[in-house]
Amino acid sequence: MIHTFSISSSPAANLKTNLHAYTPTITISTNTNFLVDNCTRKITSPQIKKWVIQSSDNPTVVITSPPDDAAILESASSVVRKFYQGINRRDLVSVETLIAENCVYEDLIFPRPFVGRQAILEFFMKFIDAISTDLQFAIDDISEEDTSAIGVTWHLEWKGKTFPFSKGCSFYRLEVVNGQRQIVYGRDSVEPAIKPGETALVAIRGVAWLLQKFPNLADWL
Structure with a gap:
């Protein structure tokens, strides 16, 4: 400007x-x-x-x-920070304005994405109802350079102490909607409580071998 x-x-x-x-x-x-x-x-x-x-x-x-x-448009990283702050305060009214009407949100522990602002707000309502107010998101790192795509690493804290198995990595894409940057896509990948280690590599190798031997199995993916 x-x-x-x-x-x-x-x-x-x-x-x-x-x-x-x-x-x-x-x-x-x-x-x-x-x-x-x-x-x-x-x-x-x-x-x-x-x-x-x-x-x-x-x-x-x-x-x-x-x-x-x-x-003056607010930066994408600022919008994402406000998103986490709103969740921490259990203030979904402030979070609502940060999410686009047609937003798609994927939490990879669920089988299907949440589509639309209302569905996403309902998911977060269930989330905050299920956990204590003492459990808070803490941002470890967030990208600042791109104006439309933001990566975040975070963890959960219980009264200021790191909560076990709570590390996560998220990605957000934002667009300008009616003069305001809003989240149009989000994806969360959360640390698993059970960590298979090298067993996961064995499983991946086995699935890849099956697909090579029986290509038609790819239709089931």
Whole structure:
């Protein structure tokens, strides 16, 4: 989101310092001696505040295109963090606005995905009704770079202590719906209580051998 500022020759007493605090990088353009003639440079909002305060002996800074905070999209990672925070607070009202109407949510311990916002909220209602409020999600790591796809590793904690067999890895895809980023797809993979170890490799090898010998079995997958 780009905003252009101009310089006018108003007295220093008219200096306007009531700028909105916001985070995106913006562009300032000027052709006065306050900065280099005809230069354009990118600066962040904390620098703007400092620049305005330090320019009390210079012309007034006039915002020709004020920022619209409502138009600034929330980051995908922030939406996902709010999703977990809402579950931890048992606040499904706040979670509802983060989920798209046609969202598809897969928890891999269930045979079928939950399709649609209402079905997903009903699942989480059963989840929070089944566990104590002392059991909370704790995010270990979350991706920040992509604006539409977010990976999260997490675990559960009981009164601040790690709960056994509770590690998980989740993936979320988000889209902008009516000017707001919402989750349109989610998948959870949770640590199993029984860990087969190398036995799992033996089972995979056996299934692969059967498929090679009897290709028609693939129709049953």
